[in-house]
Amino acid sequence: MTPSADSTDDRRSIERELKRGSLELIVLHLLAGGEAYGYEIVSKLTAETNGALEVTDGTLYPVLYRLERAQLVTVRWETPERGVPRKYYQLTDAGRTELARLTHEWTTFANAMTTLLRTEREGR
């Protein structure tokens, strides 16, 4: 039984759900343009997609850990002249391979969805 959530039925955004599984792809893709550090990725994402794919840092860091553990990225600390130390991430070869794979999967899925949604359904 789930007595909860019957009245609090505010319709959530599916954007959050849609992002599921595509975050790794997004991050890998951004890193393909050169190394970057966490905060940089967050702001890049917000900027390049006009907020459509915005994520918080609390979301991003676990993603980066997964990527690191899977050896899709490597890590380098750098302490700039001014400011706090930053943790830079670089794509590995395996990361590039995975990026290609995920891109392909995304494309396949998106095509299937688009085709389906384009189908006229005027019945009843």
Added chain:
Amino acid sequence: MTPSADSTDDRRSIERELKRGSLELIVLHLLAGGEAYGYEIVSKLTAETNGALEVTDGTLYPVLYRLERAQLVTVRWETPERGVPRKYYQLTDAGRTELARLTHEWTTFANAMTTLLRTEREGR
């Protein structure tokens, strides 16, 4: 059954994740073509997308419950001349509204992703 996994799949497929949040959209869209029952939706999906968006019935029924509880669909039992009773689902007006909303959200998201992925990242 899972006909997948011909590759070394310690790396899970993101297809499953990508589907997150889009299942309701898919089902609502299919129902826009007229009422249908659970098993019918499962087979329709598999057929119309060549398996790209395949779901199991164990996945679908909870979705249908959510839709029903949210009053996006209504339900009608029908016992055919031959065969077991079927539970037919029809879209409500609210369901149609929600369908439009989800479609819009999907399109926005997909466009953002596509645009992002199309960006060349040959740096470094």
Added chain:
DNA sequence: GTGGCATACCTTGTCACGCAAGATATACGG
């Protein structure tokens, strides 16, 4: 100095949801 602010990284807890696996029930053919 010290208090405040910005930068940057990290952790914890919660909740939703897709799915595998199994249960149930009905009809029908041999």
Added chain:
DNA sequence: CCGTATATCTTGCGTGACAAGGTATGCCAC
């Protein structure tokens, strides 16, 4: 009857995005 097909429903698990909170450092004004 028993096996198979149709059809609906339930349970348990794992995953992952997110909010909220925490830590640490450097910079600047007063």
